[in-house]
Amino acid sequence: MNHLIGGISSGGRALPEIDGQPFIVQRSQGAWLWGNDGKQYVDTAMGFGATMLGHAAPRVLAPVIQALQRGPMPSFAHDLETEAACSLVSHTGPLSQVIFLNTGSEAVHLACRTARTATGRSRIVRFAASYDGWFDEVAFGNAGSSEAQMPASATRPERDGMLLLRYNDFTDVDRLFHEYPDIAAVIIEPVLANAGCIEPMTGYLKHLSDKAHEQGALVILDEVLMGFRLHAGLTGHLLGVDADLATVGKAIGSGVPVAALLGKPEIMQLFEDKRIVRAGTYSGNPPACAAVVATLEQLRQHDYLPLLRSGNQLRSDIIRAFADEGLPLSSSGYGSVFTLWPSDKAPADYAQAAAIANARWSLDLHVALREQHVMTMPFAFGRIYLTFAHDEAAMQALLKGYKAAAGKLAATAT
Incomplete structure (x- = not known):
């Protein structure tokens, strides 16, 4: 019997099981997580924005x-x-x-x-x-x-x-x-x-x-x-x-x-x-x-401007990667926190956001990224948080993961 309701104390932090296996964090440091599956992931949830310095600074x-x-x-x-x-x-x-x-x-x-x-x-x-x-x-x-x-x-x-x-x-x-x-x-x-x-x-x-x-x-x-x-x-x-x-x-x-x-x-x-x-x-x-x-x-x-520029460049690169696969993508937000949308144009208000949001797409993207050792929020309206701990290695890992995920989503769509 699991005495912890839903396996977690805040429902918003729950992740979907993959192949019947729950994901449990064993350790977090900087921009990275290590899971109970023995793998290392670059993290974009970052405690839902609870750090600008990275995990366990x-x-x-x-x-x-x-x-x-x-x-x-x-x-x-x-x-x-x-x-x-x-x-x-x-x-x-x-x-x-x-x-x-x-x-x-x-x-x-x-x-x-x-x-x-x-x-x-x-x-x-x-x-x-x-x-x-x-x-x-x-x-x-x-x-x-x-x-x-x-x-x-x-x-x-x-x-x-x-x-x-x-x-x-x-x-x-x-x-x-x-x-x-x-x-x-x-x-x-x-x-x-x-x-x-x-x-x-x-x-x-x-x-x-x-x-x-x-x-x-x-x-x-x-x-x-x-x-x-x-x-x-x-x-x-x-x-x-x-x-x-x-x-x-x-x-x-x-x-x-x-x-x-x-x-x-x-x-x-x-x-x-x-x-x-x-x-x-x-x-x-x-x-x-x-x-x-x-x-x-x-x-x-810390100088925020390089982080904001780096994050905005990542946003552009991810959008381009999806476009190369024939998939529409846009983003809203800023270089240190942003959301991706399965649409050519990002929303300007909530009515537009609610119309664009696609829970199935968000979940599919999350699963595809987890296969590439990238951890994201699995739900519509989820955010990507970048911190001062996201160095060049972490940013390259993110871009590589998103490129691979775009390819998988494109293949599934056809």
Whole structure:
């Protein structure tokens, strides 16, 4: 009897069996995984974006181990917590106050609580098909749900004070604030990553954040996935968003579980005044804070531009390889995180993404790549994550694998 439900604790991390055999990771290092089948794979899931430095980065592991040895859970304040906060806010501009948490879902939950207290309003807005965590309230309207479709003529979906907004739709922004004058906050996932790395249209995010502020609503940047992925800071800041609060996680800890809520001082003062409840036994624990300090120190030293250029070149090379086999392919996203689509043109919004997404194609591609020792997400809307650990050998292995997979898919299609 398998006592672990589904063989894994998070359903989104499950991989399909091949020839009746499950895939179990034995070890991960840099850009590579070693499986229970004795084979080595170049990885593109990378902890679902939980590292920019590669698996088991030595210069992160060493201080984390030291923190564990000194005591992983001292209950009370410790120096690493303050050091980690100082390190983090050196990258986040006016968002200069920090509360550490354990998961991105917790951080978003606390951000919503903060916005409601700060404004005295109850409604929160999020993008249809975005992903802001798995708690009930923000799981409403995730990609793949009927609510996420949001046809223009339909009534705006709402549940438990959560409203949905169509991503990249300027008109829908204006209509939203005309319909609802009592919005507490808008959650902005700057790139619709979990719906296939759909990029924001020029000026869209600034239009939304400006409109929210005009109407007295706060702006929450959900940077759990995109934070520190395009530069050593928040993606929303690159794209013109004036945020009041932000949630971060994943890349700030290099695979060690950690998240944080960031905010402007005048809003975070609500915590100092004890007007907002916060708790969490493990929040800001020493190993997590040691990981933040070590990770950010290294990300400050890295040049993102070569990684982004290399990733964009890989995207182009993969598309060309499929074209050589007579197969349509396009991509959306950026050099360090992108999605491939079985179409000549990448989607510009979720409606287009849902129409293009093909679960069977995504699974077939995953299986073909696993045969070439390349590990990918096996589902539609999956992403390819590239990190500073993806050196020339890893990139060549990826391209070789995709070329072979394209040939197999073409042969199967005929």
